[in-house]
Amino acid sequence: MLKKRIFIPLLSFVLMLSFMVDSVQASDLDIYSEDLEHGLINIQYQSKSGSDTKVMIEKGNQKYIYTISSNNTFPMQLGNGNYTVSVLEQKSGNKYKLIKKDTVNLNMKDEKAVYLQSIQLIHWDKDMKAIQKAKALTKNLNSDQEKIEAIYNYIVKNISYDKKKATKVNADYIPSIEKTYSSSKGICYDYSALFAAMLRSVDIPAKLAMGYGKDIDEYHAWNQVYLKDSKQWVTIDTTYDAGFKDSKSKKQMIKKTEDYSIEKIY
Structure with missing residues (x-):
C-alpha cells in the first residue's frame, strides 16, 4: 500500500x-x-x-x-x-x-497568456539562476514534452522536501524560486512555484494549483501544465514524485487529474 x-x-x-x-x-x-x-x-x-x-x-x-x-x-x-x-x-x-x-x-x-507571466507568488526574471538553468536544460530540445520532462526530472532529482520548514512556515508565506533553487530544498509550495516559473520562462503555460490530493494528508500544491500538441492541461506533482526519487518504483510524471481536488489556481 x-x-x-x-x-x-x-x-x-x-x-x-x-x-x-x-x-x-x-x-x-x-x-x-x-x-x-x-x-x-x-x-x-x-x-x-x-x-x-x-x-x-x-x-x-x-x-x-x-x-x-x-x-x-x-x-x-x-x-x-x-x-x-x-x-x-x-x-x-x-x-x-x-x-x-x-x-x-x-x-x-x-x-492561457496569464500562465506565462511572473506574478507575486511565482516571481521570476531571466537573470535568476533557476531561470538560466531552465534555459540550459531545454537548449537543444524541440518539443514542449521534452522540455517539460527535462525540467521535471531536474526538480524531482535535485530538490528535497524540507520537513523542518514545513513546521515553521507562516500564513503569509511567499515562495522564492531562487532560495529553493540555491538551497535545493523546499515545501510543496516551493516545488510548484519553481516548476511553474521554469516552465513559464521557456514559453510553456503552467498553473500553480492548490487543494487536496488522493494520497496526501494535508492542503497541498502542485501544477497543471499545458501540452500544446494535444491542447490539454495535465497534472504534474513534483513534490510527491521527489519523495520517491531513491525508490525503485518510478512514478509517472503525468497524474490522474481526478485524483486531485483544486481549490485555487495561480
Missing part, C-alpha cells in the same frame, strides 16, 4: 477573512492595469501606519486575497469579464478598511 506523505497546510490560501470596511482616501495608492493583455494587474501602495494590507480580486462568486508586500503583480486568472479589485488595510484583528475599489474589464485574446 502506498504510504501517504504529509505536507504543510498552506493557511494563507484557506484563510477566510471577514472584512468590515470603512472607505478612506489614498493618494499614495496606484492600481496599474496597463498589462491586462497578459492578464495582470499591479498594485503600488505603502501603508503609512505599517499595517497589514491586502488586495482582494473578485469575479462572480470567486475571490483571491493576497498580501501586499513586494513584487505586487497579481493574476486575473478567472477568465475574461469584469473583475472587482479592492485594496484593504488592517484596522485590528480581521477588521479591514477599504482604501480603494476599482472595476477592471479583462478581454484577453488568449486566456
